[in-house]
Amino acid sequence: MESYRGVPAWAAALVGLVTGAVAIGVSWLVAGVVKASAFPVLTVGNAVVDLSPSWLKEWAIGTFGEADKAVLLSGVSVVLAAFAVGIGILAFRDLRYGHAGLVVLGVIGLAASLTRPEAGLPDVFPVLAGVGAGMVALSRLVRRSVAAGSGAPRPRPGADSETADTPAASRSEDEAALHPASGQDGVIVTAPPIMRAGDDLHSFDRRGLLTGLLGGVVAAGAAGAVGRLLSGGAEVDQARVGLALPSPATAAKPVPAGSDLKIRGLSPFFTPNADFYRVDTAIIVPKVEPGSWTLKIHGMVDRPIELTFADLMRRPMVEADVTLCCVSNEVGGPYIGNARWLGARLADILREAGVHKDADMLLSTSADGWTCGTPADVVMDGRDALLAIAMNGEALPVDHGFPARQVVPGLYGYVSATKWVTEIKVTRFDRDEAYWTPRGWSAEGPIKTQSRIDLPKSGATVPAGRTTVAGVAWAQHKGIDAVEVRIDRGPWRQARLAEAPTADTWRQWVIDDWEATAGEHTIEVRATDATGYTQTSEQAPVAPDGATGWHAIRVNVA
Incomplete structure (x- = not known):
């Protein structure tokens, strides 16, 4: 057993925290290369959301509002930090204990990743890379924290070395470490702490620890920064800003002059994008590049369709003023907003696919795996149900579904307003369930007056x-x-x-x-x-x- 038990607790805790940071940074880097949504912190957070009972989710939304995801991520981070501190402390008792702690974290990360609806082999790599990097970092930091030495007491400056060494000379090395030696004039000479690693004696190396920690922090920060760049966030933002919106083939009706009373403190007729409510299960907002986006329409159809974003942009565009509302909105609550949307009619696309007469549900899926069940007859009854690409005259904000989302008037968002939509399966309510239905919510959700x-x-x-x-x-x-x-x-x-x-x-x-x-x-x-x-x-x-x-x-x- 390789043990270094004399390291101060604060040093062991710092070693654990930096080890955790390195593991997370490397996992983020690998996720940026293989699959951004496979970042383990994200998948664990999503798993917490999925496993939480409905009453807890409603409490979180009611208590924290749109900050609920930030609170959840903060909680996950605190738990990870506490676990990392424990790993650091265990590692100085036995390095194998620390490695075992990292393996436990890896198992949790793999379980969270592989149980996601869109899980695949790429989801494994960020977790494995993070655990491997954490093991290497932990081993190096532990060994840099100690220096080989005899553990003999050091004479105080100016004291006669022979006299100072005399009391300790008649005792074992361990006794000299555990009990201070008395020098000339009764002055206490303190020995450095002694740790055992196998049969060797070591002392705490503060300088080695600090330089090792600094190197770990730099490595973690660099890996995380590169991972963030590789995740495509900057490219998505640039693509969104540079998107030229097509002119509508069917423009919205002019807004009557008396639609906005312009009373200070009264909600404006159009809700600014920055103020529009956001309630969803996405811990980290999906960043979907328009060039790689596709929408697959399949299931109970005669002709499955797969649209690219370029295909969608070429379709006739419709403008519509639609108010959206979340089912989580309490009486008098804030989770409602009105906007002018631009998009293609969803009914037209479905007619091209040839929806079967006995189909009654559209099971849509977002880029992060969330699902939504929309009544098919509502979409097909002539209302302005859109596959929207723009909101209030600009490309959809990333928070609100860029590059494309569903907008269906008259239904609560949990059964209609899929953001970052990538798939629509035409099916039946008696065959498939969407995300919220097995959690106790109604399959159909018409908005109440x-x-x-x-x-x-x-x-x-x-x-x-x-x-x-x-x-x-x-x-x-x-x-x-x-x-x-x-x-x-x-x-x-x-x-x-x-x-x-x-x-x-x-x-x-x-x-x-x-x-x-x-x-x-x-x-x-x-x-x-x-x-x-x-x-x-x-x-x-x-x-x-x-x-x-x-x-x-x-x-x-x-």
């Missing part, structure tokens, strides 16, 4: 007198016909509605003559859609098919 108060903000203090109450309401592909507001459970009042170019967008509303009096007040809102349905007051959670209830806020009037 809802409304939200944007101002005043909940909990705000407002001055007495005339006060504006405003917000948005939505019932995609049905349209909003009326919005009502009441104060302190009094009578319902009709709000003034902004114009809406289509039934597929949200609609602003306002009451600008509320005479607010001093005290605390409760404001509630409800909407009625074009079918005559008025949203229910019954409170229901987001699972399994979207929240219900009236949005209510409390304000203080001073």
